[in-house]
Amino acid sequence: xxxxxxxxxxxxxxxxxxxxxxxxxxxxxxxxxxxxxxxxxxxxxxxxxxxxxxxxxxxxxxxxxxxxxxxxxxxxxxxxxxxxxxxxxxxxxxxxxxxxxxxxxxxxxxxxxxxxxxxxxxxxxxxxxxxxxxxxxxxxxxxxxxxxxxxxxxxxxxxxxxxxxxxxxxxxxxxxxxxxxxxxxxxxxxxxxxxxxxxxxxxxxxxxxxxxxxxxxxxxxxxxxxxxxxxxxxxxxxxxxxxxxxxxxxxxxxxxxxxxxxxx
Amino acid sequence: xxxxxxxxxxxxxxxxxxxxxxxxxxxxxxxxxxxxxxxxxxxxxxxxxxxxxxxxxxxxxxxxxxxxxxxxxxxxxxxxxxxxxxxxxxxxxxxxxxxxxxxxxxxxxxxxxxxxxxxxxxxxxxxxxxxxxxxxxxxxxxxxxxxxxxxxxxxxxxxxxxxxxxxxxxxxxxxxxxxxxxxxxxxxxxxxxxxxxxxxxxxxxxxxxxxxxxxxxxxxxxxxxxxxxxxxxxxxxxxxxxxxxxxxxxxxx
Numbered sequence: 001x002x003x004x005x006x007x008x009x010x011x012x013x014x015x016x017x018x019x020x021x022x023x024x025x026x027x028x029x030x031x032x033x034x035x036x037x038x039x040x041x042x043x044x045x046x047x048x049x050x051x052x053x054x055x056x057x058x059x060x061x062x063x064x065x066x067x068x069x070x071x072x073x074x075x076x077x078x079x080x081x082x083x084x085x086x087x088x089x090x091x092x093x094x095x096x097x098x099x100x101x102x103x104x105x106x107x108x109x110x111x112x113x114x115x116x117x118x119x120x121x122x123x124x125x126x127x128x129x130x131x132x133x134x135x136x137x138x139x140x141x142x143x144x145x146x147x148x149x150x151x152x153x154x155x156x157x158x159x160x161x162x163x164x165x166x167x168x169x170x171x172x173x174x175x176x177x178x179x180x181x182x183x184x185x186x187x188x189x190x191x192x193x194x195x196x197x198x199x200x201x202x203x204x205x206x207x208x209x210x211x212x213x214x215x216x217x218x219x220x221x222x223x224x225x226x227x228x229x230x231x232x233x234x235x236x237x238x239x240x241x242x243x244x245x246x247x248x249x250x251x252x253x254x255x256x257x258x259x260x261x262x263x264x
Numbered sequence: 265x266x267x268x269x270x271x272x273x274x275x276x277x278x279x280x281x282x283x284x285x286x287x288x289x290x291x292x293x294x295x296x297x298x299x300x301x302x303x304x305x306x307x308x309x310x311x312x313x314x315x316x317x318x319x320x321x322x323x324x325x326x327x328x329x330x331x332x333x334x335x336x337x338x339x340x341x342x343x344x345x346x347x348x349x350x351x352x353x354x355x356x357x358x359x360x361x362x363x364x365x366x367x368x369x370x371x372x373x374x375x376x377x378x379x380x381x382x383x384x385x386x387x388x389x390x391x392x393x394x395x396x397x398x399x400x401x402x403x404x405x406x407x408x409x410x411x412x413x414x415x416x417x418x419x420x421x422x423x424x425x426x427x428x429x430x431x432x433x434x435x436x437x438x439x440x441x442x443x444x445x446x447x448x449x450x451x452x453x454x455x456x457x458x459x460x461x462x463x464x465x466x467x468x469x470x471x472x473x474x475x476x477x478x479x480x481x482x483x484x485x486x487x488x489x490x491x492x493x494x495x496x497x498x499x500x501x502x503x504x505x506x507x508x509x510x511x512x513x514x515x516x517x
Contacts, residue, residue, distance in 0.1 A: 065417055085417045097414040100514045101432035110428075111418035145515030163418065 003122040006164055007129065010196040013078045013088065013166035015041035015064065020073035022059050022225075032224035033059040037073070039218065039227065046193060046200045048214035050207060050253070052261070056225020057203045061169050064201060065091045077167065087111060089167040090160040094175050096152040098144045104131070104155050105140040111163040130158040133192055150181035154188075161196060168198040172205070183241055186212055190238045207257070208250040212241040217253065221260050228260050229253075297482035305486045314471070315490065322453065322467035323494075329385045330449050333392025334442065340393075341400025342426070355401060362394035366448065367455035379462050384453065391452035392445040399441015403434025436516060439506045446502065450495055468494075 022034040033056040041047050049057040062068045063075055066085040075082045077089065090111070098107050108127040112118065118126070131137045134154040144152065153173055160168055174182045190213065193200065204210050210217045211233055219229040231253060235245050279299050285291070286298035293301065309315035344355040369390050370383075377383035407430060415429045431438070457469020468491055475483030510516050 067413055067416070085419075087417075087419045089417070091414070091417045093410055093414065095408075095410055097408075097410045099411065099414075099429070099433070101435060103513070110415070110420075114419040114424070143513050143515065145513075159418075 003118065003125060006118070006122070006126055010198060011164060011166045012044040012197060012199045014043055015039070015167065015199060015201070016074075016076040016079070017041075017060075017064070018074050018076070020060070020063065020070045020075060022056070022063065022068070023071045034063075034070075035224035035226050037225070037227055041199055041201065044197045044199055046202065046213060046215045048202045048204055048210035048217045049220060050204060050210045050217050050257075051220030051225075052205060052222055055220040055222035057220050058171055059225065061091070061171050061201060061203050064167070065089055065169050067091075087115065087163045088165050089169055090163065090165040091169045091171065092153075092156050092160045092173045094172040096144075096149075096156045098152055098155055098159070100144050102144075103140070104136065104142050104144070104147070107144070107155055108140075108159045108162050111159060115163055127158075127162055130162045131155075133161070133195065134158045134188065148181075149177050150185060153177065153185065157189075157192070161192075161198075166199060168200045170200065170202045172203055174209070175204070175206070182209075186241055187238060189213065194237075207254050208241050208246060211235075211246050211250045211253065212239050212243075219253065219257060219260070229256060294479070294481065297485050301482040302486045302489065305480075305482045306489075309471075309483075309486070318466055318468050318471045319490065319494065321465035322457065322469070325381065325384050325388060325465070325467065326449060326453050329388025329453070330392050330446060332385070333389045333445055333449065334396055336389075337393045337396030337441075337445065338400050338438075341397040342404060342430075344397065345401045345404035351401070354397075358394045358397045358401075361390070362398055365455075366391035366452035367459065369452075370456055370459050373456075374460060379460060381462065381464050383460065384456055384462060387456045388449045388453050391448035395445040395448055396441050399437050399444065400434065403437030403441070404430055406437065407433040435506075436510055436514065439503065439510065443499070443503050446498065447495075450498070454491060 017037055017039040020034060020037040021032070024031045024033055037060060039047075049060060051057050059068070063070050064077075064082065066082045066089065082089075099110065102110065105124070105127055108130060109123055112123040112126055115123075128137060128140065131140055134157055136151060136154055136158065139147065139151065139155075144155070147155065156173070174185055177185070186209070202210070202213055211231075214233050217231045217233060218227055219231070220226065221228045231249070233249065235243070235249070239246055283299045286293065286296065306315070340350075340354060340358075344350045344358070366387055369387050373383040373386045377386060411429055411433050412425070415425055420429060453467075454469045454472075457467045458473045459469075461470065461473075468487055472484055472487040472491075475481070475487060
């Protein structure tokens with residue numbers, strides 16, 4: 001692996017989720033977090049998992065990440081079974097999860113340092129490339145606590161992209177940010193997806209956010225977590241969350257979500 | 265800078281008042297030695313080398329015991345944080361022994377090791393070990409689980425995870441535990457040296473003890489001052505850099 005390979009075409013993967021269920025067995029009761037989930041995700045597709053809290057969408061993300069194992073069913077990435085966490089599928093969490101004992105550069109280097117075949121100079125160059133991509137090249141020496149919430153999530157994004165994963169898993173990454181910062185990040189994320197295309201699974205409970213970002217929106221209902229509907233979003237990019245077309249589709253999905261929860 | 269000057273001015277004033285009160289004969293020099301008498305003792309003890317050699321003996325005991333305490337306490341703390349069995353056995357033992365002032369070990373240590381360096385070392389280790397063990401255990405337990413999750417998705421596991429994630433993540437607790445271990449070690453060693461005569465080395469505590477036997481309160485007060493300065497200097501030299509790092513990087517106050 002050379003730095004040219006790393007900076008060349010961004011890699012992607014197909015995801016194939018078949019008949020996946022997840023039970024959490026507690027002392028008193030067993031909770032069914034996911035039931036019979038089937039989902040196909042294409043190379044470089046941006047899929048939003050949408051649903052109320054507790055509907056199992058984050059559980060599905062953990063399963064794809066390999067952080068947990070399904071009770072039933074199989075998860076495949078490019079035809080290979082997902083057996084554990086790995087650098088091919090990087091996760092971005094709601095809390096930035098940056099390491100406070102490292103500076104910004106150290107955080108972005110963390111995953112790169114575990115990748116073999118690169119010199120230390122290559123790694124620094126790559127880290128700088130991704131910091132530039134998120135617009136924080138001037139902050140490489142900054143400490144985590146000195147950054148704003150939005151900047152922290154940008155660093156977290158750079159850290160997740162740096163090892164050049166095929167799949168980017170995002171668990172409500174912008175939920176804790178203020179509206180203005182969030183809107184800027186929607187634009188940035190679409191822009192970055194244009195430049196460094198990944199297969200993205202994006203978990204959210206915000207309907208408009210899902211419509212604004214996703215090529216496809218997958219609707220979950222809780223107890224047990226199930227896929228209830230899917231919408232293809234064919235609006236032109238880059239999309240603005242305040243666009244009328246985005247708002248209209250979001251409205252349709254919200255109405256459907258309400259009838260689904262009412263009947264459940 | 266003004267704060268340093270303010271502190272210095274305060275101490276100068278205290279010493280001046282003290283000297284003036286001694287000269288005015290407010291109290292007997294046998295009970296409270298005058299600052300100048302203390303200074304004279306210090307100068308003579310520095311000149312004849314007795315202060316330096318006693319300080320060196322004490323520091324050797326302290327550092328050796330402290331390093332052994334750290335080298336054992338940190339891995340054992342990792343063990344109790346990781347394995348429930350270790351937590352229910354060793355962890356409870358540590359909690360119990362940590363509440364025991366380690367000078368209480370002196371009678372048994374003398375019986376087991378005799379009047380030797382080993383007895384001194386044992387007492388210092390008993391002072392350090394448990395505090396460091398418990399701080400490590402606590403530091404590891406309070407690490408937000410998300411750090412581990414994030415690290416494992418980036419391919420970190422095993423020793424890499426321990427060295428690059430778990431230990432640095434628990435650094436704030438580790439440093440305060442190391443500081444507490446140092447304070448306990450220092451106190452126990454002084455108590456042990458005052459309490460026990462060891463023929464292999466003559467430490468600061470012994471110097472203080474003989475001052476008492478000779479009714480030389482200027483010597484006693486001078487050694488107290490030296491002990492205080494050593495403790496203060498160790499705090500600044502050993503722990504200030506760590507604390508400055510924590511403040512800068514973590515933003516901890």
